[in-house]
Amino acid sequence: MDFTIDSEQRALRDAAADLAERHAPDYGSGDVTVGPAEHDAGLWAALAGLGGLGLPFPEAAGGFGASPVEVSLVAGELGRAGIRSAYGEALVAASLLVDADQTDLVGAVADGAALVIPALAEPGRAWSLAASTVAAEGSGTGPDAWTLTGIKEPVQFAAAASHIVVPAQAPDGLAVLLVSGPKVTANGRVELAGAAATLLIGPDTAASALARAVNLGIVALAGEAVGAMDTAMTMTVDYLKTRKQFGVPLMTFQTLTQRAADMYVSLELARSSAQFAAMAITDDPDDSASISRAKVVIGQSGRHIGQEAIQLHGGIGMTAEYAVGHLMTRLTAIEHTFGDTRQHLAALAAHVGDHESVDVLA
Amino acid sequence: MHRTLSEEDAAFQQRMRDFFTTEVPQDIRDRWRAGGEVEAQDVRVTQRILNAAGLAVPSWPREFGGQDWTNLQLHIYLQEMQSASVPPPLAFNVNMVGPVIAAFASRELKERFLSPTANLDIWWAQGFSEPEAGSDLASLRTSAVLEGDEWVVNGQKTWTTLGQHADWIFALVRTDPDAPKKQMGISFLLIDMATPGVTVRPIQLIDRGHEVNEIFFDNVRVPVDQLVGEVNKGWDYAKFLLGNERVSVAPVGSIKRKLADAKGFARSVATDDGTLLDDVHIATRFAELEAQVMALELTALRVAAGSKDGKPDPASSILKLRGSQLQQDVLELVVDLAGPSGLLWDAGDTRDGTDGSGREAWTGKAAPTYLNFRKASIYGGSNEVQRQIISSGILGLRG
Numbered sequence: 001m002d003f004t005i006d007s008e009q010r011a012l013r014d015a016a017a018d019l020a021e022r023h024a025p026d027y028g029s030g031d032v033t034v035g036p037a038e039h040d041a042g043l044w045a046a047l048a049g050l051g052g053l054g055l056p057f058p059e060a061a062g063g064f065g066a067s068p069v070e071v072s073l074v075a076g077e078l079g080r081a082g083i084r085s086a087y088g089e090a091l092v093a094a095s096l097l098v099d100a101d102q103t104d105l106v107g108a109v110a111d112g113a114a115l116v117i118p119a120l121a122e123p124g125r126a127w128s129l130a131a132s133t134v135a136a137e138g139s140g141t142g143p144d145a146w147t148l149t150g151i152k153e154p155v156q157f158a159a160a161a162s163h164i165v166v167p168a169q170a171p172d173g174l175a176v177l178l179v180s181g182p183k184v185t186a187n188g189r190v191e192l193a194g195a196a197a198t199l200l201i202g203p204d205t206a207a208s209a210l211a212r213a214v215n216l217g218i219v220a221l222a223g224e225a226v227g228a229m230d231t232a233m234t235m236t237v238d239y240l241k242t243r244k245q246f247g248v249p250l251m252t253f254q255t256l257t258q259r260a261a262d263m264y265v266s267l268e269l270a271r272s273s274a275q276f277a278a279m280a281i282t283d284d285p286d287d288s289a290s291i292s293r294a295k296v297v298i299g300q301s302g303r304h305i306g307q308e309a310i311q312l313h314g315g316i317g318m319t320a321e322y323a324v325g326h327l328m329t330r331l332t333a334i335e336h337t338f339g340d341t342r343q344h345l346a347a348l349a350a351h352v353g354d355h356e357s358v359d360v361l362a
Numbered sequence: 363m364h365r366t367l368s369e370e371d372a373a374f375q376q377r378m379r380d381f382f383t384t385e386v387p388q389d390i391r392d393r394w395r396a397g398g399e400v401e402a403q404d405v406r407v408t409q410r411i412l413n414a415a416g417l418a419v420p421s422w423p424r425e426f427g428g429q430d431w432t433n434l435q436l437h438i439y440l441q442e443m444q445s446a447s448v449p450p451p452l453a454f455n456v457n458m459v460g461p462v463i464a465a466f467a468s469r470e471l472k473e474r475f476l477s478p479t480a481n482l483d484i485w486w487a488q489g490f491s492e493p494e495a496g497s498d499l500a501s502l503r504t505s506a507v508l509e510g511d512e513w514v515v516n517g518q519k520t521w522t523t524l525g526q527h528a529d530w531i532f533a534l535v536r537t538d539p540d541a542p543k544k545q546m547g548i549s550f551l552l553i554d555m556a557t558p559g560v561t562v563r564p565i566q567l568i569d570r571g572h573e574v575n576e577i578f579f580d581n582v583r584v585p586v587d588q589l590v591g592e593v594n595k596g597w598d599y600a601k602f603l604l605g606n607e608r609v610s611v612a613p614v615g616s617i618k619r620k621l622a623d624a625k626g627f628a629r630s631v632a633t634d635d636g637t638l639l640d641d642v643h644i645a646t647r648f649a650e651l652e653a654q655v656m657a658l659e660l661t662a663l664r665v666a667a668g669s670k671d672g673k674p675d676p677a678s679s680i681l682k683l684r685g686s687q688l689q690q691d692v693l694e695l696v697v698d699l700a701g702p703s704g705l706l707w708d709a710g711d712t713r714d715g716t717d718g719s720g721r722e723a724w725t726g727k728a729a730p731t732y733l734n735f736r737k738a739s740i741y742g743g744s745n746e747v748q749r750q751i752i753s754s755g756i757l758g759l760r761g
Contacts, residue, residue, distance in 0.1 A: 001371075001434060002364050003664045009363070069363045237757045251759040254750075260757055261749035265680050272660035279365040293653035348649035353629070353639050357445075357622040358652045360659055361375070361438070362365050 016074040020081035027323035034320045037084030039160035054110025061098045062106030072223035072278035079227025086157040088220035092118045093165045095213035100200035117161040119152035127343045129210045136168035143199040154188035173203030215291045222274035222298045225334045232309040232327045270301035292344040299341035302331035382446035395447035402527040408449045409482040418451045419480045426476045433666035444615025454486040455479045459532045466591035489519040489533030500545045506535035515582040525575035550596035552588040569730035612681030614659045683748040686738035693732045700728035
């Protein structure tokens with residue numbers, strides 16, 4: 001067990017920090033999209049240039065042969081700068097493409113030529129990796145001769161996507177398919193009315209491939225969330241030092257500083273969990289239990305820090321011209337992406353009797 | 363950054379596991395695992411077994427019996443010890459007074475005290491808190507006045523944990539009442555409990571147990587050479603000691619042991635349609651606690667790796683704060699699992715031989731243990747003090 005990073009990883013993190021600083025939204029200008037993130041092509045090209053998009057995948061599969069640890073480092077810098085992007089989603093999709101030996105498309109994803117997004121959510125349904133209302137049918141003439149019918153909604157970033165990967169119910173069970181040039185209506189609704197699709201992964205391995213892919217996506221989101229929490233924490237501490245009321249700085253009031261201390265505790269627990277999540281799936285990509293535990297900690301910490309950052313700022317924290325509120329928006333979105341706290345706790349609770357205790361040392 | 367243990371550390375882990383599960387008698391470990399009032403003899407026997415194997419005082423300097431372990435190995439040692447329900451070496455000896463003597467005392471005091479302290483031939487008590495000096499420790503008033511070659515001590519200490527077993531007490535005493543700052547007139551004195559004028563009075567707590575005491579000093583004469591380090595420097599030594607105490611009070615292994623035992627407890631309680639472990643609400647509490655304890659353990663590992671020059675990382679306050687909260691959360695879960703079976707205390711195992719019906723022993727310990735451990739967020743610097751340390755020391759928020 002070792003939490004330190006080597007010189008190559010430090011160089012990557014520093015390069016990601018530079019990139020993030022260049023592409024960071026200027027929240028103070030008030031000229032930043034309020035609400036859910038939108039795709040930024042300039043940022044995306046820069047991320048591709050950094051090598052960020054193919055980082056954890058083997059070179060033979062079209063990637064750059066690093067690991068989820070490097071993903072976590074890059075995502076952390078994006079989060080710290082308040083950048084909201086499709087990084088986690090793109091990695092989920094790419095992981096599935098790698099499992100399906102789509103080497104050319106993985107290469108295109110890695111160099112930014114293609115944006116492939118996973119279409120996971122179904123309207124009106126709680127989070128699940130098992131598609132239930134979208135059906136896949138093959139004509140029997142090969143992997144390219146499939147069609148998909150149903151709705152995936154909402155699919156963030158789908159409007160900008162060149163392709164989507166879609167979990168669907170095939171006649172023999174859950175499968176993962178690829179759709180080129182998806183039809184996306186307003187607000188991320190993907191309508192699949194007999195859309196032509198390529199079978200990527202069949203029922204034998206679709207569930208495990210999806211779980212592995214989402215594990216990687218969660219590592220990216222967890223890294224990003226810790227970066228965002230770090231910035232929310234720093235901004236809050238600075239504000240308590242400089243903002244004066246009743247003629248004194250806010251940090252004079254212990255009711256505020258005690259709460260800031262609790263935020264710091266949440267932040268450090270989240271940081272440990274995010275780093276461990278990256279190490280855990282570098283070691284074993286199928287370690288979904290470790291990922292679920294980390295996602296729970298990240299979800300709870302993000303909620304705590306987001307809420308308190310706004311409360312300790314007061315009204316300014318609510319405005320669109322100040323970063324803290326945007327950070328909380330993003331932390332809330334992260335909590336509800338790739339399984340929320342409830343779903344991950346339910347998954348863990350179902351197996352709580354299977355082990356005596358949790359060993360982090362392996 | 364990687365998860366796996368090196369071959370060397372994995373072998374170390376196995377060596378610790380083998381030692382703790384085979385060398386420390388099962389009956390001692392069973393009693394410790396069940397909890398309740400500490401059996402002094404179990405602590406003595408265990409510490410002597412550990413000490414004979416060089417495992418009682420690993421954090422001490424090597425020349426006094428310490429080990430050149432990495433922080434990770436120290437974590438593994440504690441984890442395996444707690445996992446095996448081995449009574450830990452007495453904290454007052456190995457985490458508190460021992461390191462202070464080793465770091466600050468004269469050669470004579472080191473030679474006189476360190477070996478019997480490591481072997482628990484001397485049972486130490488901590489004489490810090492007073493009725494008017496709790497979180498505001500530097501306000502302490504117990505006085506020591508030099509008369510010839512003796513300090514004459516008068517005053518009162520309180521909350522003295524396990525003081526009823528103590529042979530000696532290390533006490534903070536005021537040696538200069540006129541010092542410009544109250545922190546500057548304090549010294550660190552070693553006092554034999556058998557000295558005339560020392561009186562111990564038990565304090566009964568809400569768990570019905572006798573764990574803490576009041577200690578009264580009435581013209582207690584202490585040889586001048588039993589003052590540690592320099593006169594009026596006691597506050598520095600106390601801060602050094604409290605830093606060590608904070609690191610040692612994140613009992614991750616004990617929390618995990620209790621949480622694992624609690625699963626067995628949950629399985630033993632029948633509900634209308636299964637056992638409490640099948641109950642979604644209970645299973646979710648287990649899942650949530652396991653995730654939170656994991657985060658604490660990882661943070662302990664990360665912070666330990668970040669400590670420099672033997673000084674605790676200021677982030678160790680996180681461990682005290684969160685460790686005590688999770689310890690309390692787990693015991694809260696256990697008392698909830700006991701439910702109505704926990705209403706009467708310490709009934710023992712009431713199951714009869716014919717149909718096995720009755721209450722298991724843990725149910726009678728659940729409520730008193732839950733109540734007892736409300737102490738965890740108060741001792742060793744209350745959690746409010748820990749937040750103060752974090753906000754001023756780490757975040758730079760100074761009112």
